[in-house]
Amino acid sequence: MKNYKNDFPFFENVSDIYFDSAATSQKPKAVLDKLKEYYTSYCANTHRGSHDLGNRATREYEEARETTREFINAQQTEEIVFTKGTTEAINLIASSFVSQRFKTLILSRLEHHSNIVPWQLNGFKEGENLFIIPMNDDLSINLKAYKELLKEHPNSFVSVTHVSNAFGIINPVRELTYLAHKYDSTILVDGAQAIAHIDVDVKELNVDFYVFSAHKMFGPTGVGVLYGKYELLNQTKPYQGGGTMIDDVSFEKTTYLNPPHRFEAGTQNIAGVIGFKEAIKYINDIGYNEIVRHDMQLIRYANSELKKIDSLRLFTDSDNICGNISFNIDGIHHNDIGVLLDKQHITLRTGHHCALPAMKYLGVDGSVRVSFTIYNTIEEIDIFIKALIRAIGMLK
Amino acid sequence: MKNYKNDFPFFENVSDIYFDSAATSQKPKAVLDKLKEYYTSYCANTHRGSHDLGNRATREYEEARETTREFINAQQTEEIVFTKGTTEAINLIASSFVSQRFKTLILSRLEHHSNIVPWQLNGFKEGENLFIIPMNDDLSINLKAYKELLKEHPNSFVSVTHVSNAFGIINPVRELTYLAHKYDSTILVDGAQAIAHIDVDVKELNVDFYVFSAHKMFGPTGVGVLYGKYELLNQTKPYQGGGTMIDDVSFEKTTYLNPPHRFEAGTQNIAGVIGFKEAIKYINDIGYNEIVRHDMQLIRYANSELKKIDSLRLFTDSDNICGNISFNIDGIHHNDIGVLLDKQHITLRTGHHCALPAMKYLGVDGSVRVSFTIYNTIEEIDIFIKALIRAIGMLK
Amino acid sequence: MIIRERIKEISNNLSLFDDVMQKYEYIIELGHELPSLDNKYKTDAYRVKGCQSNVWLNAYEKEDKLFFEADSDALIVRGLVNILISIYSSNSVGEILNSPSTLLEELGLNEIITAGRQNGVNSMLKRIYQFAHSKKGGINV
C-alpha cells in the first residue's frame, strides 16, 4: 500500500493519526502552492476588467470551472456553479428552485443537517409536505418504499445523500434517480461524502443536481460546487444579488446574466476556487481506481478489526460502505472514547455528526466515527485499535 | 513617505503599478503565512468536536471574531457574523431581517450593485417602496432631502455606502444614522470601501448594521463581516440552514443557535477567517493615523496632478473623498485609456464599477478609476500621470 | 481567594502525573466518585446542553454561599464536573465573581476552557457564573 503522506505538508508538522477526513481533509502541497501563486503572482479581482492581472485571475478561475466539469463529466461548463460549500448549494436550490415550484419533498433518514434544515427554512415539514424514505435494517434505503412514496407523491423534489456521513452507507443513486424521473420528480444528490471516494459521472447517473464541498476532497475551505442540468439552472432564480451577476441594473429593473454567473454574486473565494483546481488534479493524478482500492482496503481492515472487539456495536453490517465507519461501545459514552483516543494522538470524531434525526431513529445520541482517505495506512488502524482497547479498559 | 511594498510578497513577483485596490487589495506576508499555518498545523473542521486539532482551529477562528469585534469596537463578540463577503452580508440582512419587516427602503444614488440588487430580489422597487436620496452637485448626499424622505417614510430601512466605490465620496454616516433613528428607521452601512481607509467605530457611529469584505482590506478572498446590534441580529431569522447553526434537529421541528452561530451554517471558510485576523493585525500595527495620512497624501497629490490635464473631467471637486478617484477624458472612451495604461504596466479599473445607476444618472457609461492604499507611492503617481498623458496623446 | 487556592491544589494534584493517560485515569476516578444527581434534577430544566455530552446542574444558595451539584452521561465529563464542583461549590457570590473563569487554564484541561460552542463542561462553567451574577443582581451575564 503506497504511502501518500509525503504529498501533505500537514504531516510534516503533525504526527497524530488523522481519522477525521469526513469532517475536512488535509491538503496536498500542490493546493497550498496554488493558493500562494494566486496571492503572490496575479492577485486581482475577476470578471470585471480589462487589465492583464485580472484577466489572468479570471482565466485561472474559469479553468477551475472547466476542470470541475470534466471531473464530474457534466455536459457544459455553464452547469458548474461555485458556492461556499455543500450547505450553500443546497440552500440555493431549496430557496431559488424548489420553493414555490414543488409541493412535496422526499428525503432519506440519513441526511446531514445541511440537507434537512434548508428545506425546513423553505417551508417543508414532516407529516405535511416532507416525506422520509424508510430504510432497511442495514441502513440502506428501502427502494420499494421509496417507489411507493413517489407513486403517492409524483412531481416531488427528492434530495438524498450519496454517502452517509455518519455510517458510510452508499445509496444507489442511479436507481433513486431513475425512479424519481419515472414519477416526474427532480432529484438532488448530496455528494459531500462521496466525491473523495467515488468516481462520480453526473451524466451517467443522470441526476438533476449534484453538490459537494472542496474542503472534503483535499481542496481549500470556503468552496463548494453546485452542478445542475443547464435547463434547470436556467429556471433557477438568482439567489443572492450583487456585483458581476447582473446584465443591467437600474433602480426600476434589473436583468441577470445566465448560469453560472447569475449565481455568483459579489467577489467569490477566488483563491479558493483556483486552489480547488489543483485538488481535482491531485485526485485525477492518483486516479479513482487507486483511490477506491486504497480506501476499500482500509475500511475492510478496520471493519474486521473492530468486529473483534467485545461490546463494540457497528451500526451496519453492510459491505456497501465507504469513507467512514461508526460504532459505539456498550455502556461507554462515545465522548469518553473520543477524549482518550485524542490523548493518544488519534484524531477522530464523536457525537451526532450533524445527523440527529438518524441518531434519534437509532436510539443513540452519538457515535464514534473513524474516517479514512488516501493518506491513511493499515499501520495506523493497528495503532488505533490498540488505543481503542486501552481506552475501553480505562472506562469499563 | 514610508514604503510598505516589502510587506507584500506580490510585489516581489510583479513590478506593475497596482492601482486597483478598491477591487481587491494585495495581501501582506503575515496573512499568507497564517493561511499556511492553518493548513499545515491544525487543519481541522471547527465547532464540532472534542479533539485537540479541532479545538485549536476553533480557538483561532473565534479569536478572529474577537479581533474583529475589537477592530470596529462592537459591544459584544456575538455581534460579529462571518460571511462570504459584503455581498452575502447585505443579502442576508435583506432576506432575513428587512423583508416582511419594513415597508420602505431608502438608498443613495451611489450604491454598488451589491447594495441594490439584493433589495430588488426582496421586492423593493423604485417608485413603489424604494426611495433614492437626491445628491448635491459634488455627489455628496443631500441631507435635507434625506430628512424629508425619512419624514415622509418613517420606519424605513436605510442602506447606504460609507465610501463610494466609484468616486471615493465619504458619506456622513453619523448624521445619516442619527436622522434615520430620529425617524424610527434602521440603518445598514456598506463599509466595503471604507474599512481600509477609515477608522470605523460602530459604537460611536451607532449604526445598526455594518458590513465589509476581508479581501479589500489585505485579507483573504471569500470572507466578509456582518456586524449587527445584538438585539437586531437576535430578531434576524436564519438565512441558510445546515450544520453547526442548529440547537436541535428533527424532521418535525428544528431550533437554532443564537447569533452569530445561527448565521454560519455549514463549514465556513475557516482558513480565510483565520487569515483575516492577521489582516486586521496588520492594519492595527500600522495604525489608522498613519494609514489616513498616507492615503490622503496620495489622493491629494493624484487629484492635483490629474487636474492639470486638459480635457480631463473629475466627477467631483469635493475634498471629502478617500481611496479612489474617477475621471474621464473628453472624447476618449474609458476602455481605451485602460488598455493603454495596462500595456504600460499600470493596473487600474475602467468601466461602470458595478455602479450603473450612478453612471446612468451622470450620463456616462463608465470611467477610469485609480485607487490607492498603503503600498502605493507618490512616485507611482508620477509614472501613472506620464503614462496617462502618453495614452491620451495616442488616442486623440 | 479560596477559589484560586482550590485551583492551585487541583492543578498540583494533576501535575503529579507525568503521563497524560494517568491523568485521565485520575479524572475517570473522580468521575466514578461524583455522587449521582437526584433524578428529579435530570430534566430539561436543569440540563446544560453540549454537542458531545449532557450535563445536569442544580445550583442553590444557602447561608450566603452558592452550592452546585451536577451529573453527566459521560464519565470523563463527570470527572471534570467533579473538579468544577469542588472548586466552585460552597463559595460566596463575591468569591466566584472575583475569580475569572480563565483561572481554570492553570489546570491544563482544555476540555474545560475551550472555544467550542457546545461543550457541556464549558456550558456548566458559564451557568455557574450566570448563577452567581443572578444572585448578585448583576446584569452582565
Next chain:
Amino acid sequence: MIIRERIKEISNNLSLFDDVMQKYEYIIELGHELPSLDNKYKTDAYRVKGCQSNVWLNAYEKEDKLFFEADSDALIVRGLVNILISIYSSNSVGEILNSPSTLLEELGLNEIITAGRQNGVNSMLKRIYQFAHSKKGGINV
C-alpha cells in the same frame, strides 16, 4: 484555409512591432480606418454587449459567403473589430466553422480571446460563429 492565412498575415504585421505601444498605435490606426456602421444598425437589436464597451454587429449572407460589418464606441475596440472583420468577412460558412476561434491566439491580442465574460470583442467573435452556425442549420451554437 483562407482564415488561417489571414490570421497569419495579420499576426506577421503585428509581430513587426518590437514595442507593444507601437503595436497599439497600429491598432488605433485600424480603429480610425474602420468605416462607421450605418446608424440604423446602431440599435439594441444589433448590439453585442460588453462590460467595457459596446459593439454593434451586422451580419449577412451574399452569394454563399458571410459578411460582417461592425462598430464600437471605443477606439481600440474598433481596431480589434477591424481585424476580426478582415479575418472573417467574405468567407463561407464552412471556412468559418472549420477554423476554431482559438486560432486567434496567434495574434497575441488577449483583448480578443479572454476568459472575461463581458468583453465586447469576445462577444462579437461568438456572434460571428453563432451566425455561421445558424446558416449551416447547426444547433451547436
